[in-house]
Amino acid sequence: MPIKQNAIALVSFIFAVLLAIYVKNFIPAQWMEQGYNYDVKVSADHVLSYVYQEQEIIIDTVVDYQSSPLNQQHLNQLTGAPELKQQWVVDKDQQFKLLKPAFHFGIWSLLPAVITIILCLLTREPLTALLAGIVVGAIMLGRYDLTDAVIIPNLAKEGTAALLLLYLWLLGGLLGIWSKTGAAQAFANYMTQHFVKGRKSAKLVTWFLGVLFFQGGTMSTVLVGTTVRPLADKAKVSHEEMSYIVDSTASPIASVLAFNAWPAYVQALIFIPGVSFLATEADRIAFFFKSIPFSFYSIFAVLGTLLLSLNITTFAGKRIRAAKLRAEKYQQLDAATAKPMSAKELQSADVPDGYQPHVLEFILPLITLTAIAVASFIFLGSPKINWAFAAALFLSAMMALLKGMSLAQVIEGFSNGLKGVVFASVILMLAVIIGSISKETGGGLFLVSLLSQQLPFWCLPVMLQLLTMMIAFSTGTSWGTYAIAFPLAMPLAWAIAQNQALQSPELFMMLCFASVLNGSVFGDQCSPISDTTILSAMTTGCDLMDHVKSQLFPAILAASMAGLLWTLICYFFV
Structure with a gap:
């Protein structure tokens, strides 16, 4: 059986490499507008600034949103990559936003994470499976020098070090x-x-x-x-x-016992212009704690x-x-x-x-x-x-x-x-x-983009749960999933609440918020490429794949019960 599984794994890897070459040469990147809202302060002498990681950062130039080459209308007309990587804009409501476009390759964006997970299950060798996923992702991004273009730059990052x-x-x-x-x-x-x-x-x-x-x-x-x-x-x-x-x-x-760094991190991702209960940092942290139940x-x-x-x-x-x-x-x-x-x-x-x-x-x-x-x-x-x-x-x-x-x-x-x-x-x-490769190829971005504003409101929380579960499972990170999902999911939830004239929009937003938060935790906890999964196995002396497989059933059961409750509360009380 191991010989047969290894043969299947080898064939799967070769097939994935061929698919990666195909994606690199024939699948165009789909660029999407990504907007990040910060609490921008205007000084007496009209200097704009915001605080990020306890440091004040000055904003040099701000342009009108409609004229920015990074808004979705302009990105749709691109035939290649945009010249700018980011740009500060101000919209008609005088709301400041940092535009940082990202791309995905459609469903092909999931290829590095999918082949990694498949090989983990087939070979029970996470080292070779992870390497295979990195190779496939690097080929898709055109980074053929694996050491100098992929591994060393990631090792040089402060978080990795x-x-x-x-x-x-x-x-x-x-x-x-x-x-x-x-x-x-x-x-x-x-x-x-x-x-x-x-x-x-x-x-x-x-x-x-x-x-x-x-x-x-x-x-x-x-x-x-x-x-x-x-x-x-x-x-x-x-x-x-x-x-x-x-x-x-x-x-x-x-x-649940969120007296830690989680609320401070998450609140920066859920600002929505015009929503009173998410207006200030204090409001957003209070919203986090109100959503805990x-x-x-x-x-x-x-x-x-x-x-x-x-x-x-x-x-x-x-x-x-x-x-x-x-x-x-x-x-x-x-x-x-x-x-x-x-x-x-x-x-x-x-x-x-x-x-x-x-x-x-x-x-x-x-x-x-x-x-x-x-x-x-x-x-x-x-x-x-x-x-x-x-x-x-x-x-x-x-x-x-x-x-x-x-x-x-x-x-x-x-x-x-x-x-x-x-x-x-x-x-x-x-x-x-x-995880970094999966984010760059746009796997999470693609999954979130599948949502439509025409969804019935009562099924949105469980849809967000399923999507974030897949994103976090594929990338191995809950916080990385938050950065991808919250800036897209929360405005979507608010738009649906307004379009469908919900009686309790704040409750609906809490349910959607909790589903993103919890779906990301599930995916991170169960993913064989998550640092917490690996460390749980390492510190307790467990086989990694035995740990992954054994905790899947109770985790899926808990997630199913959670999804059912979110749907019922949405349907009967929102």
Whole structure:
């Protein structure tokens, strides 16, 4: 069977490359107007400016919208790419907007993401699947020099470099030192003696930590997964269960307990001229919080993991039930064919002779990590995750040295930690690149453009949910999906509310907002090319595709229930 699947995968890749060559040479790019609204301030001397990422940016030139070469009317007449990449415009209502056109190749825009996912499922080798998707996308964009035109420019981006610094050096180093000092095992022993008495309590501790670390995304995934791995392994909880709990209490809880960076980011994407309850930044943040009760998918996802933690597997699906039974009956944490995303250097302690591990060597760095992340969010507006992990790493190393471990032994633990996560870090890097490629080829833009303003209002929330689910699943990012979908979906929702004279337009907008927010979370959580999916598998020691397949059923069930509720509320109460 593996030989047959590999042959099918090879043929699929060759066919995808041929299709990419066809797209590059025969499918013209379809340019679409993309407008971004900011809170533009006008000074006393008529200088225009706006604030982006806590920096004030001056607007040099503004032109009339109708005369801009980047509006849709002019873009429709183009035979090639527009000369300008962006331009500030002002419309007839004196609303300022930044136009940044983007293009798509129609349904062909989905090709890089589709071939990546197909190869992931066929080969169970995410590394080769991601590389294949990048190759296909690069050919479509005409970037044949894969290293200099695709990989290196993406690695040079600040966000990618920060990810590699955090997950390769800081996370890997911290895990390695904890393995060398035996701190993680000491913590597992302590929790087992005092709190964790079996599989259920181990899973409940994991669920509680997932809710506690409500910053969401990669931060929550890494914190929870790293913390609970040793105690869950000791309690013999299957890795599929653990990775599902960690993943489903990361982004879902962040969109419900939204005292984090999410509202500040999202509010900048949902401004609509003339809509009073979205007029100012404060209004839009308040709108975010008022919409939280309608985040049905996130609520159901978190409740689903709680039920699993309580050993109620009715809604968990057969894969998770089989994994739970396997761990209970045979003490096997992984399936026989699994390839866990954790190297042997991190799977057991390598404590030097005479060194006595202590639980505080795990707890104090973890408290330091959490305190810095939360405090930096409170006082600086965003959690400084790199600071937090660097401080925890430094404290762990210093405690080991002060307890008598030699510097050479600490460095050995650090280097073993790097070895343990280097493969997963490469996959993470490639996942970021394929997400960037998918965005450039216009996959998300194409999916959103399929919508029409003639839709019945009551089916718009579930349509937005399905589209954002596909976009996020294809690109592996929820925040990237927000940037694509919100500026298109929210004006569309408002236009439908006005055209069809809805009695409760604000409620309708909340339902549409929640469907985009939650659909993106679902797609990101379930995508095999998402950083949170990869990190959930990596930190819990699970096989990536086992994690993806096992969490699909409960996630789809939660999404289906959410879509039904949005539709019913729309139909009966809007």
